[in-house]
Structure formats: structure tokens, C-alpha cells
Amino acid sequence: MLKIPCLVLKVKLFPFPTGRKVKIPNMNSRLTSNQQKTICSQLGTVKLKLLFKATVYGFTGPAFLQRCSSHSPTVSVGYNASGFVFGGFTQQPFTQSGQFVNDNKAFLFTFSGEKLIKYPVTNAAQAVKMVNNCGPHFGNGALILLNGNQPVVHTNPGQHYNFNAAEMHGNDLNLIECEVYQVEDATLFEKPWRMMTWQPQTKKELMESIKTYKPTVSSVPQARVLMIGPVGAGKSSFFNSINSVFRGHVTNQAISGCASTSLTTQFRTYTLKAGREGKPLPIILCDTMGLEEGNGAxxxxDDISSILKGHMPDRHQFNSAAPLDSEAHGYRKSPELKDKIHCVVYVLDACKISILPTKMEEKLKAIRNKANLLGIPQLILLTKIDEACPLVEEDLMNIYRSIYIKETLGVPLSCVAPVKNYTEEWELDLNCDILLLSAVNQMLRFADNYFDDIMSQRHV
Structure with a gap:
């Protein structure tokens, strides 16, 4: 679980990840969402959390043990070049004892298309074993991943698990990847950790609150909110989703989608309208190029300071290798308060917040420090909550009862606004709208904190 300590108000207005470091990037699950759901359907109401990835940490027993020896239950998965996906489940932690471990719930599996073929343990007393020079070891050599500290598989059907080797892995014993997932509880709190009324009246009241909002500083007509986050976290999708709520149907004005690099290449300021022909809403969402781990990507x-202070013009073309120059076309040399950023929102994928790479954390920390120096309030917008927790996917109203979501965050909950963006839907959903509108409402409250602080300084 990613730990985010609570920091002192007015010194550091926003807590940010400083927990366990992931030293190497690309910790993305190779298992598809459907494959994860299929495995979880065998285990109850659970969620899989990626612990180990051989292409990241190494195809060795010691690397596997360092990441996984204290975790259980686990699902271990092997992938070969022939396209087979196979592995095993155990309730027991892997150890270096060299002894067999009893587990009557253990099983091996393989996928045939989207269908899971399961091979239950036949001798529970010898279900799992661990030795130093290999990865996950099931039965008496029935299935060994990372055998002999090499990216290979060893199988011996009948050794406490009955299966057909050709059916399991096509007799291709060379691994291109090995992953280990911890199985986590995805049950619900009896009482929600944040109260919410999921009624049409709530949506109506939130929309009206946003429409009638006025910044407490008369010279500022609209609150400017800066959206920052890793590539693919959902910054542009959030604008499209909010725009959809006020338009009354799903729209797609800002460029969004799935890509390894940012689809947003310009600094964009988006004004929302209260309906197609309605008046502009008192909030401007500022979209930026996505954050990437590498230097020069x-x-x-360094562009953040220019954005926060109001120097950067709309539609400025970002250059990863060089920040905005003060002599560039459109550069605001004397920005007014209305041109500056009044609230910073970090858009983070709920599925990946616990495995943020070190370089990404460092960039986010640098941005946080710049915002702190300017006294700008900051908020986390947590996206893809339905993908992160199966119970939330089943019913969005479970979001504030989800144990998994709350414990994964590890942050002061007042700093977090969970949302589900419109990415595939054609029609609006009431509960989705309420979460989206609540997030915007909180942004406006945070912006008010900024204005109040500015006004108090002027009267000193």
C-alpha cells in the first residue's frame, strides 16, 4: 500500500506519495482485465495487485523472493512466445525453507482463449515448495517458473497436480514474462467513509452550485484549475466527462485515448458551458502534456512555473527538451491574478497509484514543491476507480464503502476526489455524474482557499 503522509497545512498544502519506491519503470500488468476477472471469479470477491514482474526485477529466484516471500495469497503467471498464459494459485507464502507447504486450495491453471482451465491440487500436503534458485514452485516439480534462475519453465504432470503439458503451455518452456500478483480483499465497509446522496436532486444541486459560483476576488471571473498527471491517467477525459454532464449527452471535445506518449501536446484552457447555448461556467480547466518517466519526455x-504564474498562453506547443522562453510568442510578461492557476489537480489512475515509478514520483514532488511555494491548494483526482475495484465496477455507489480503494490510497481523504470518466459510454449515468460534479465542486472550494489567502495577504 502506498503511504502518503499528512503534511502540515500552509507549509505543504498537499500530501504526496513518498512511500515504497519502485526503482524500475513499466510495472504494468500483462494479464488483461478479463483474465484478471476470470481468475478472481475462482477466489471470491478479490482484487489482484501486481508484486513482481520478471522483465523489471529479473528472471531469478532471489529477485522473486525479495518481492514476494512475505505475501500471500498469490497468483503466479507465466507467459511464453507461443501465446500461452498459465500459472498457479496458493494461499501460502513462498519461503526458502526447502520444505513442502500444505494448501488444499492451491491450483494450477491455463487460459484457452478467455476460458480458464483449472487443475486442482491432488496432494495438499505437498502443494507448494520453495528453493533458492527458482521462482514459484508447485507440487514436486509439477510447475516451476524461473527454473534454475533462468527464464524457463519446468513441468512434471502428475506430481500433485494432474494436467496435460501441451494443453497448459504448448510444450514451449521458454518464458518471455513471469508475474506474481497478491490477492487482496475487495469487500465493503459496513458504513461509507464519505457520505453521499445518490439522487437526481443531488446532481441538480451540484450543477446549480457550480453554475452560481463566484470567486471571492472580483477581478477574477473564473477559477483556473491546472490538471497534471501521467500519460493515460485521464486528464482530457475528465474535461470531456464534465462537459458531457452539462451538455446532457456524452461529448469528446478534448483529444483523449490510450497511448504510450501524451496525446495532448499543447497547453489548452477549456471553458465549460452550462448547456450547448448556455453561459460559460465559472471554471477553466487547464490541460497539459502528460508526465512521462524519462528525462526529455x-x-x-520547468514549464510548470510558467503555467502556475500565468505566463503561458493558450495553445502553446510544449517542447519536452526546452521550457517556455520569456521571449516566446504570446508569453504573458505581466500576468494578472485571473491568468494564474488557483488550484492544482493531480490526475492519478487508481490502478497504478501504488506502483508509481520513482522518476514519476520525483517529477510530481517537484511540481508539488513549486505549487507549495506559490501557496496553491492541491487535490488528487482519482480516475478509473471502477477498474481498480470489482465492487465499484459492479455498483458505482460502492465507491465510498470500498476497502480496497480507501486502503490503496493511504492519504487524507479530504484531498481525494474519486471519479469515473466517460470513455466508452454513449449515455450519461446519474451516479457517475454525481462523482464528477462533486469533484468540480471541491476544486472550486480549494480555489476559494487560494483567493482567501491572497486577500488576507493584501490586508496585512
Missing amino acids: GLNV
């Missing part, structure tokens, strides 16, 4: 952190 994605949003240049």
Missing part, C-alpha cells in the same frame, strides 16, 4: 517540469 512528456511535460517539462
Whole structure:
């Protein structure tokens, strides 16, 4: 679980990830969402959390043990070049004892298309074993991943698991990947950790609150909110989703989608309208190029100061290798308060918040420090909550009862606004709208904190 300590108000207005470091990037699950759901359907109401990835940490027993020896239950998965996906489940933690471990719930499996073929343990007393020079070891050599500290598989059907080797892995014993997932509880709290009324009246009241909002500083007609986050987290999708709520149907004005690099290449300021022909809403969402882990890739952190202070013009073309120059076309040399950023929102994928790479954390920390120096309030917008927790996917109203979502965050909950963006839907959903509108409402409250602080300084 990613730990985010609570920091002192007015010194550091926003807590941010400083927990366990993931030293190497690309910790993305190779298992598809459907494959994960199929495995979880065998285990109850659970969620899979990626612990180990051989292409990241190494195809060795010691690397596997370092990441996984204290975790249970687990699902171990092997992938070969022939396209087979196979592995095993155990309730027991892997150890270096060299002894067999009893587990009557253990099983091996393989996928045939989307269908899971399951091979239950036949001798529970010898279900799992661990030795130093291999990865997950099931039965008496029935299935060994990372055998002999090599990216290979060893199988011996009949050794406490009955299966057909050709059916399991096509007799291709060379691994291109090995992953280990922890199985986590995805049950619900009896009482929600945040109260919400899921009624049409709630949506109506939130929309009216946003429409009638006025910044407390008369010279500022609209609150400017800066959206920052890794590539693919959902910044542009959030604008499209909010725009959809006020338009009354799903729209797609800002460029969004799935890509390894940012689809947003310009600094964009988006004004929302209260309906197709309605008046502009009192909030401007500022979209940026996505953050990437590598140096010279994605949003240049040095551009953040120009954005926060109001120097950067709309439609400025980002250059990852060089920040905005003060002599560039459109550069605002004397920005007014209305041009500056009044609230910063970090858009983070709920599925990946616990495995943020170190370089990404460092960039986010640098941005946080810049915002702190300017006294700008900051908020986490947590996206893809339905993908992160199966119970939330089943019913969005479970979001504030989800144990998994709350414990994965590890942050002061007042700093977090969970949402589900419209990405595939054609029609609006009431509960989705309420979460989206609640997030915007919180952004406006945070912006008010900024204005109040500015006004108090002027009267000193």
C-alpha cells in the first residue's frame, strides 16, 4: 500500500506519495482485465495487485523472493512466445525453507482463449515448495517458473497436480514474462467513509452550485484549475466527462485515448458551458502534456512555473527538451491574478497509484514543491476507480464503502476526489455524474482557499 503522509497545512498544502519506491519503470500488468476477472471469479470477491514482474526485477529466484516471500495469497503467471498464459494459485507464502507447504486450495491453471482451465491440487500436503534458485514452485516439480534462475519453465504432470503439458503451455518452456500478483480483499465497509446522496436532486444541486459560483476576488471571473498527471491517467477525459454532464449527452471535445506518449501536446484552457447555448461556467480547466518517466519526455517540469504564474498562453506547443522562453510568442510578461492557476489537480489512475515509478514520483514532488511555494491548494483526482475495484465496477455507489480503494490510497481523504470518466459510454449515468460534479465542486472550494489567502495577504 502506498503511504502518503499528512503534511502540515500552509507549509505543504498537499500530501504526496513518498512511500515504497519502485526503482524500475513499466510495472504494468500483462494479464488483461478479463483474465484478471476470470481468475478472481475462482477466489471470491478479490482484487489482484501486481508484486513482481520478471522483465523489471529479473528472471531469478532471489529477485522473486525479495518481492514476494512475505505475501500471500498469490497468483503466479507465466507467459511464453507461443501465446500461452498459465500459472498457479496458493494461499501460502513462498519461503526458502526447502520444505513442502500444505494448501488444499492451491491450483494450477491455463487460459484457452478467455476460458480458464483449472487443475486442482491432488496432494495438499505437498502443494507448494520453495528453493533458492527458482521462482514459484508447485507440487514436486509439477510447475516451476524461473527454473534454475533462468527464464524457463519446468513441468512434471502428475506430481500433485494432474494436467496435460501441451494443453497448459504448448510444450514451449521458454518464458518471455513471469508475474506474481497478491490477492487482496475487495469487500465493503459496513458504513461509507464519505457520505453521499445518490439522487437526481443531488446532481441538480451540484450543477446549480457550480453554475452560481463566484470567486471571492472580483477581478477574477473564473477559477483556473491546472490538471497534471501521467500519460493515460485521464486528464482530457475528465474535461470531456464534465462537459458531457452539462451538455446532457456524452461529448469528446478534448483529444483523449490510450497511448504510450501524451496525446495532448499543447497547453489548452477549456471553458465549460452550462448547456450547448448556455453561459460559460465559472471554471477553466487547464490541460497539459502528460508526465512521462524519462528525462526529455512528456511535460517539462520547468514549464510548470510558467503555467502556475500565468505566463503561458493558450495553445502553446510544449517542447519536452526546452521550457517556455520569456521571449516566446504570446508569453504573458505581466500576468494578472485571473491568468494564474488557483488550484492544482493531480490526475492519478487508481490502478497504478501504488506502483508509481520513482522518476514519476520525483517529477510530481517537484511540481508539488513549486505549487507549495506559490501557496496553491492541491487535490488528487482519482480516475478509473471502477477498474481498480470489482465492487465499484459492479455498483458505482460502492465507491465510498470500498476497502480496497480507501486502503490503496493511504492519504487524507479530504484531498481525494474519486471519479469515473466517460470513455466508452454513449449515455450519461446519474451516479457517475454525481462523482464528477462533486469533484468540480471541491476544486472550486480549494480555489476559494487560494483567493482567501491572497486577500488576507493584501490586508496585512
